[in-house]
Amino acid sequence: MGKxxxxxxVMGDHPDQLTHCVNxxxxxxxxxxxxxxxxxxxxxxxxxxxxxKYQELSN
Numbered sequence: 001m002g003k004x005x006x007x008x009x010v011m012g013d014h015p016d017q018l019t020h021c022v023n024x025x026x027x028x029x030x031x032x033x034x035x036x037x038x039x040x041x042x043x044x045x046x047x048x049x050x051x052x053k054y055q056e057l058s059n
Contacts, residue, residue, distance in 0.1 A: 002056060004053070004054055005053055005054065006052065007033075008025065008030065011046055011048045012046070012047050013046055013047075015047055022049055022051065025051045030052060031053070033052045
């Protein structure tokens with residue numbers, strides 16, 4: 001893999017919402033980096049995923 005050229009952290013308040021966001025970024029060439037993180041803020045659950053885009057390697 002090449003160098004990371006773009007990073008995004010996506011968040012959803014439900015796993016289905018996060019799945020939709022991750023799938024959209026996958027279509028744009030992003031890849032998940034690590035696992036998901038689940039947390040609560042003021043009794044509101046959130047799930048987060050780091051997404052990165054790698055520089056394409058030329059032959």
